[in-house]
Amino acid sequence: xxPKFLPQFxxxxxxxxxxxxxxxxxxxxxxxxxxxxxxxxAIPPVWFFxxxxxxxxxxxxxxxxxxxxxxxxxxxxxxxxxxxxxxIPAAYLLNQRRTxxxxxxxxxxxxxxxxxxxxxxxxxxxxxxxxxxYDTVIGLALVYQIFTxxxxxxLVRAFFADVPAAxxxxxxxxxxxxxxxxxxxxxxxxxxxxxxxAILNAIKMWNELAIALALTFDRAQTVTLAVAGFRxxxxxxxxxxxxxxxxxxxxxxxxxxxxxxxxxxxxxxGSVK
Amino acid sequence: MQRKAFSPYWLxxxxxxxxxxxxxxxxxxxVCLAFTDWNWGKTSNFVGVKNFISVLTKPQYRGAFLNxxxxxxxxxxxxxxxxxxxxxxxxxxxxxxxxxxTILLLPLMVSGIxxxxxxxxxxxxxxxxxxxxxxxxxxxxxxxxxxxxxxxxSIVMIDTWWQTxxxxxxxxxxLKGLPAExxxxxxxxxxxxxxxxxxxxxxxxxxxxxxVIIFRTVDTLKVFDxxxxxxxxxxxxxxEVVQTLAYQTAFKFxxxxxxxxxxxxxxxxILGLCLAYLRLDTEEGDAS
Numbered sequence: 366x367x368p369k370f371l372p373q374f375x376x377x378x379x380x381x382x383x384x385x386x387x388x389x390x391x392x393x394x395x396x397x398x399x400x401x402x403x404x405x406x407a408i409p410p411v412w413f414f415x416x417x418x419x420x421x422x423x424x425x426x427x428x429x430x431x432x433x434x435x436x437x438x439x440x441x442x443x444x445x446x447x448x449x450x451x452x453i454p455a456a457y458l459l460n461q462r463r464t465x466x467x468x469x470x471x472x473x474x475x476x477x478x479x480x481x482x483x484x485x486x487x488x489x490x491x492x493x494x495x496x497x498x499y500d501t502v503i504g505l506a507l508v509y510q511i512f513t514x515x516x517x518x519x520l521v522r523a524f525f526a527d528v529p530a531a532x533x534x535x536x537x538x539x540x541x542x543x544x545x546x547x548x549x550x551x552x553x554x555x556x557x558x559x560x561x562x563a564i565l566n567a568i569k570m571w572n573e574l575a576i577a578l579a580l581t582f583d584r585a586q587t588v589t590l591a592v593a594g595f596r597x598x599x600x601x602x603x604x605x606x607x608x609x610x611x612x613x614x615x616x617x618x619x620x621x622x623x624x625x626x627x628x629x630x631x632x633x634x635g636s637v638k
Numbered sequence: 639m640q641r642k643a644f645s646p647y648w649l650x651x652x653x654x655x656x657x658x659x660x661x662x663x664x665x666x667x668x669v670c671l672a673f674t675d676w677n678w679g680k681t682s683n684f685v686g687v688k689n690f691i692s693v694l695t696k697p698q699y700r701g702a703f704l705n706x707x708x709x710x711x712x713x714x715x716x717x718x719x720x721x722x723x724x725x726x727x728x729x730x731x732x733x734x735x736x737x738x739x740t741i742l743l744l745p746l747m748v749s750g751i752x753x754x755x756x757x758x759x760x761x762x763x764x765x766x767x768x769x770x771x772x773x774x775x776x777x778x779x780x781x782x783x784x785x786x787x788x789x790x791x792s793i794v795m796i797d798t799w800w801q802t803x804x805x806x807x808x809x810x811x812x813l814k815g816l817p818a819e820x821x822x823x824x825x826x827x828x829x830x831x832x833x834x835x836x837x838x839x840x841x842x843x844x845x846x847x848x849x850v851i852i853f854r855t856v857d858t859l860k861v862f863d864x865x866x867x868x869x870x871x872x873x874x875x876x877x878e879v880v881q882t883l884a885y886q887t888a889f890k891f892x893x894x895x896x897x898x899x900x901x902x903x904x905x906x907x908i909l910g911l912c913l914a915y916l917r918l919d920t921e922e923g924d925a926s
Binding site for chain 1: 652665667740742745746747748755799804860863889894900912
């Protein structure tokens, strides 16, 4: 029996209040995106209305927006492929306690994850200008490894720790190579954890602003920057801006609903282990 | 021999290479840059510690560091306490817990820039729905993001809405993982809810709490998106923080040397905090 700090009714009151506070701002923007221009900011607010979709159409066809959306999808995909290709073998090795320098490498990962963006953005900016990676999707996916790779290694290592070592020992005795052990035993067993890691990586890269702001201009602009662009217009089109915000929120909200349990597990594991 | 076969070190080579390229090159470059007056022109002169003196003495720069500290401290304290409170309250719920958790998770999925736009609309002094709600109970709402006294508290509030889910989720998982026996013993001895919390729950949660606090501290110190997206550092620099300052100094005024000095000083502060955290963590006894 855990202690009861609140009666059951109180718990539900807190839960419902928290849910309303969390959800209302998003709901409100969704409503503005679906309202006629005249209703959007009416005081008192218009609560019931016939939804119109023209703001979404306008946001999507705004110059560069759909291209930026595609760029973000590509950055998330490439960034994740890189992080897993490089991170899974490293995580396997760092999961084994006898690996020399294990602790130092883990601390190094943590430091890399915690560096402030503008410390590394200027040198990378200069380098990218020189070698032609400035304003490219690949360049962005590469520089995102500064936080994606440590996070992936850290988390995958924690998921690998739950794989029974006896399985690997048995496979080893039957002559399996390290690569086979990783791909045939560890990866399948830890698959839900890997999926959670990929989703958390995607959320971070999808939402990233500071680095994208400095390292892209036009061709590789991400969807976050495209949304930011709506602030800059002389007369702000609030309907289109609200619609653009909803478009950028939707894919990640979809992930949150789809994989809530795994995301929660991934986040907790990353902090507890 | 056997041992060697078990640790194929080359598996680490790609990761260490990328990590080295991504950390050593930029860090060394930035440190060198911080001692120059480079402004994206052809020449770049060594100026000694001039930039560092500017960082430490210019009122504008000191103001940004101070604002960052104020923001991080308030946001971390509020988010940790709120997240812990929510975790304690909601963990006992049986029905609809999954749905509640999913809804609470939503703000965390939203990009900082979308968060900014959402709250700019909500907090608009004349057309915003927050001030409309306040007017219903007879309160004249302020221009939240537009006046010096309310701007920073508004940013803290926005961050609280955005990030409390993080502290809530982790503390809630940690609470679920606590063993039941100590609570049972406390109940048998007739401990009050507060005593149980103070002497059993809190000490057992301490390692996770430290982790949560350090993650939130680093994250809030590095705050950029929600300030860039709402106030841009205004009004009258009331919300200017280190990262917006470093960004503007480099990419608006092209004083790359000074910007690098700002980031170097800032990194040293963050690194110091991380090391302090690692010490705290190992003092706990079992370093995993």
